[in-house]
Amino acid sequence: MTLTERLTHYERLMRLDKPIGILLLLWPTMWALWFAGDGHPSAFLVWIFVLGTVLMRSAGCVINDWADRDFDPHVERTKNRPLATGVVSGREALILAAGLTLLAGLLVLPLNVLVWGLAVVAVFLAASYPFTKRFLAIPQAYLGIAFGFGIPMAYAAQHFALPWEAWLLLLANIFWAVAYDTEYAMVDRNDDLRLGIRTSAITFGRFDVAAVMLCYAAMLGMLGFVGWHYGRGVPYFSGLALAAGLAGYHYTLIRGRSRELCFKAFLHNNWLGGAVFAGLALDYALRAA
Numbered sequence: 001m002t003l004t005e006r007l008t009h010y011e012r013l014m015r016l017d018k019p020i021g022i023l024l025l026l027w028p029t030m031w032a033l034w035f036a037g038d039g040h041p042s043a044f045l046v047w048i049f050v051l052g053t054v055l056m057r058s059a060g061c062v063i064n065d066w067a068d069r070d071f072d073p074h075v076e077r078t079k080n081r082p083l084a085t086g087v088v089s090g091r092e093a094l095i096l097a098a099g100l101t102l103l104a105g106l107l108v109l110p111l112n113v114l115v116w117g118l119a120v121v122a123v124f125l126a127a128s129y130p131f132t133k134r135f136l137a138i139p140q141a142y143l144g145i146a147f148g149f150g151i152p153m154a155y156a157a158q159h160f161a162l163p164w165e166a167w168l169l170l171l172a173n174i175f176w177a178v179a180y181d182t183e184y185a186m187v188d189r190n191d192d193l194r195l196g197i198r199t200s201a202i203t204f205g206r207f208d209v210a211a212v213m214l215c216y217a218a219m220l221g222m223l224g225f226v227g228w229h230y231g232r233g234v235p236y237f238s239g240l241a242l243a244a245g246l247a248g249y250h251y252t253l254i255r256g257r258s259r260e261l262c263f264k265a266f267l268h269n270n271w272l273g274g275a276v277f278a279g280l281a282l283d284y285a286l287r288a289a
Contacts, residue, residue, distance in 0.1 A: 009088050014100070015057075031280060055100050056122065129143055152167070179247075239277075239283075243275045
């Protein structure tokens with residue numbers, strides 16, 4: 001195998017060819033950076049958190065595939081992943097994950113000790129999430145914590161404190177993750193049932209669509225409360241209204257439980273998170289003008 005071919009397999013293993021996961025981690029982190037930074041986070045911090053998000057999402061994907069290496073060959077959507085096909089070994093995957101995690105750890109060294117401590121927790125969450133599918137009824141909630149842990153880290157980096165707003169934003173992200181990852185799990189429901197993997201799509205059963213919509217509502221309600229607390233204006237709440245409209249569109253996609261349309265709804269969550277951030281950034285920018 002040539003070096004170019006090997007690097008291509010590593011790229012696929014890290015899902016760099018599918019950036020949706022990076023964006024689903026990045027949007028909540030950006031919300032927190034803008035709220036905690038009063039609309040003006042330093043460019044240095046933004047750079048650290050953006051690059052850290054890419055590195056940790058990549059490491060998380062590698063660990064996830066390593067943990068699921070015995071399941072993925074039997075699932076239609078994942079059977080061609082590098083570990084499932086054997087083009088990348090388990091040892092290579094672990095070395096790659098360790099290297100990515102080390103690079104992410106180096107990024108937080110210029111920040112304060114509270115961020116360092118939270119970074120350790122973030123690594124534990126990313127590494128342990130894949131195994132929660134063996135015993136948690138709704139592992140997507142755990143995913144929401146892992147995907148949203150950039151929120152308390154963003155507050156800690158700017159204020160060396162963890163106010164209640166950080167935890168409410170994290171809770172909002174948990175509900176969002178349950179919503180979009182349930183849509184994702186609806187794609188694999190039959191395969192997961194056969195393999196004995198636990199997911200929210202299985203736990204919710206025939207109430208899966210209702211659960212997704214309730215989670216969207218809870219997420220948007222919490223974001224609205226945080227925005228009200230910070231005194232945000234029309235642009236921010238317009239962003240939330242647009243996000244609510246997108247959630248409504250997702251309902252039209254998932255109500256028939258088509259695998260293809262559920263996956264489309266999952267991918268479309270990038271625009272929902274982006275709508276929230278666009279409204280937030282525009283609100284702060286107009287206030288400063």
